[in-house]
Amino acid sequence: MCGGCVVGAIYCITVLCKMKEKNPWHKAVVIFIAVLGIIAIVALVTTAVLQNKPLQQKFKYGIVLDAGSSHTAVYIYEWPAEKENDTGRVKQKHFCQVKGPGISSYSLSPEQAGHSLRLCIQEAVLNVPRRRHHETPLYLGATAGMRLLRMENQSLCDQVLGSVEKVLQSTPFDYQGARIISGQEEGAFGWVTVNYLSDRLKQGSGTTGALDLGGASTQITFATNQDETGESAENTVTFRLYGNDYFLYTHSFLCYGKDQVLKLALAQQTQAGASTLLDPCFNQGYSTNLSYSSVYSSPCITTQKPLAAGEGFTHRGTGNALQCQEVVRRIFNFSGCTFSHCSFNGVYQPPLQGQFGAFSAYYFVMNFLNLTSDTLENNMEKMARYCSTPWTQIKQQFPNVKEKYLAEYCFSGTYILFLLTHGYNFTSDTWSNIKFIKKISGSDAGWTLGYMLNLTNMIPAEAPDTPPLPHAGYVTLLLFTSLLLFLILLCSLRSLWVRCTSQRQII
Numbered sequence: 001m002c003g004g005c006v007v008g009a010i011y012c013i014t015v016l017c018k019m020k021e022k023n024p025w026h027k028a029v030v031i032f033i034a035v036l037g038i039i040a041i042v043a044l045v046t047t048a049v050l051q052n053k054p055l056q057q058k059f060k061y062g063i064v065l066d067a068g069s070s071h072t073a074v075y076i077y078e079w080p081a082e083k084e085n086d087t088g089r090v091k092q093k094h095f096c097q098v099k100g101p102g103i104s105s106y107s108l109s110p111e112q113a114g115h116s117l118r119l120c121i122q123e124a125v126l127n128v129p130r131r132r133h134h135e136t137p138l139y140l141g142a143t144a145g146m147r148l149l150r151m152e153n154q155s156l157c158d159q160v161l162g163s164v165e166k167v168l169q170s171t172p173f174d175y176q177g178a179r180i181i182s183g184q185e186e187g188a189f190g191w192v193t194v195n196y197l198s199d200r201l202k203q204g205s206g207t208t209g210a211l212d213l214g215g216a217s218t219q220i221t222f223a224t225n226q227d228e229t230g231e232s233a234e235n236t237v238t239f240r241l242y243g244n245d246y247f248l249y250t251h252s253f254l255c256y257g258k259d260q261v262l263k264l265a266l267a268q269q270t271q272a273g274a275s276t277l278l279d280p281c282f283n284q285g286y287s288t289n290l291s292y293s294s295v296y297s298s299p300c301i302t303t304q305k306p307l308a309a310g311e312g313f314t315h316r317g318t319g320n321a322l323q324c325q326e327v328v329r330r331i332f333n334f335s336g337c338t339f340s341h342c343s344f345n346g347v348y349q350p351p352l353q354g355q356f357g358a359f360s361a362y363y364f365v366m367n368f369l370n371l372t373s374d375t376l377e378n379n380m381e382k383m384a385r386y387c388s389t390p391w392t393q394i395k396q397q398f399p400n401v402k403e404k405y406l407a408e409y410c411f412s413g414t415y416i417l418f419l420l421t422h423g424y425n426f427t428s429d430t431w432s433n434i435k436f437i438k439k440i441s442g443s444d445a446g447w448t449l450g451y452m453l454n455l456t457n458m459i460p461a462e463a464p465d466t467p468p469l470p471h472a473g474y475v476t477l478l479l480f481t482s483l484l485l486f487l488i489l490l491c492s493l494r495s496l497w498v499r500c501t502s503q504r505q506i507i
C-alpha cells in the first residue's frame, strides 16, 4: 500500500514536470504533494500501530485458601484476561493471614473454624473488583493438619470442613469446594508453582525441585528420568505442560513437619516418664512446663504416654548441637530399604537431580538463623553457636520475635540440616543447589498457585501458537519500512526535479 503511494507520487511528479512550463504554480503543487505524501505515511504508520496495540488490559482473579496445620492463608491471584495461557502471567495480588490457629485446631468447636476466616474473606471482597466477584473461582485446600484429624476422627474432620464450606458458600465468589489435598498433590503443585513462576516450563528443560516444610508434613519433589520413576508408582506424578512431558518424583512425609517432628523428639526423650526433661535442642536456661497429653495426643505419636508419668513435666534446655543431632537422628529410620535407593523410613527416592527451591518453614527458620547463603560446614558451625547461646542472651538479642519460635530455632535448624543431608542425601558439594526462597517474582512459593493453575486449566498440555513477531518487533519493522519508503520517495522526487530542470535548460 505504501509502495503504491510512492509510485503514485512519482507518476504525479512526472505529469507535473511536463505541465511545469505552462503552469506558474508548479513549485507550490510539488511541495503540496510532498507534504501530502508525508501525511499519508504518518497516518498509515499511526493507524497500523494503534490497530495492533494490545487492548486495554482486563484482569481476572482466583482465590485459594491454604488451610495449613498451623494457620490458614488466603491468596488472591490476578492475570490479564486475554493472556490466560501464557506462562508467568499469573501473579499474587494480595495475601491475608487468618488470625488464630489452623482449622484442624477447631475440632472441639467446628463452627469457629469457618468463623475464623471471615476477616480475610472481607479483605478478599475488597481486593477483587465487584464486577468480577461472581466469576472469581474460590478454592480451599487443607493439608497435613486435617490429614491427621481425619486419621484421628473422621466425623470431627467432616464437621470442620462443613463449617468452612458454609462460610465460603456465602461469599460472592464462585466457590469451587473445600477438600483435603493429598501429599502428592501438595508436593507436585509446589513444584508447578516454583517452575511456573521462574518461567521454566516453556523452556522444557532444567526444572527446579521443590522442598516444602510445613508444621505437620514435609514434601520433596523433583523431575527425574522416566525409568527412575518406575520403582514406586505412589511416588510418581506425570505432567504434560506446554508440549513437554515431566516425570516427577514426589513424597510427602506425614508427621515430619517441624511441629510434629518436635513432638516425636519430645516423646522419644520422655519415654522414662521423668518429671524433668533435659533437652539439648533448647537453649541453656530455657524452662517451661508441658503436659504429657500435649505431646502424646498427636496421631503421629504411636507410643503410649509412660505409665509412671504424672500430668506433666518440666522441659529444660541444655543447648548442645551435637547431642541435639543425636536426638534428631533417633526419629529417622535408616534401615529396611526395599528399593534401589531410599531417603529414610524405607521410602524410595531416586538420586537427587538439579537445583532446588526450599520454601515455607525451610525459609523462615534458615533465614532467621542466617543459614541461607553459606556452605554446609559453616552452617553447622553457626547452628552449634546458636544452640549453645544462653536463653537469656537469645531473648535480649531478639526482643521482637515470638518466644515460642525463638525457643524452637535450635531444634528446627538442627532438624532441617539433618533432614536435608542424612534424610534426602544432599552433601557439601550439592548443598549450594538448594536456594532458600520465600517469593519468586513477587508471588509466594507454595502449592496454592500450582493448584489453581491446574484446576482452571491455565497451563495447556501443548504449547500455544504465538505470532511470528512480538508487538515491539512488529512496530519497529513497520517504522523502519515506512522510513525507507519515505527516503526512496524523497530521492525519486529529487532526481525527477533535477531531470526536469536540465530538460528545461536544453529546451
Ligand SMILES: Nc1ccn([C@@H]2O[C@H](COP(=O)(O)OP(=O)(O)O)[C@@H](O)[C@H]2O)c(=O)n1
Pocket (backbone or CB within 6 Å): 067, 068, 069, 070, 071, 102, 143, 144, 145, 213, 214, 215, 216, 217, 218, 257, 258, 259, 360, 361, 364, 365, 405
Ligand atoms: N513466620 C512464620 C510462619 C510460619 N512458620 C512455620 O511454618 C510452618 C507452616 O506449616 P503449615 O501450617 O503450612 O503446615 P502444613 O499443613 O503444611 O504441614 C509451621 O511450622 C509454622 O510454625 C514459621 O516458622 N514462621
Ligand SMILES: [Ca+2]
Pocket (backbone or CB within 6 Å): 068, 069, 143, 213, 214, 215, 360
Ligand atoms: Ca503448608
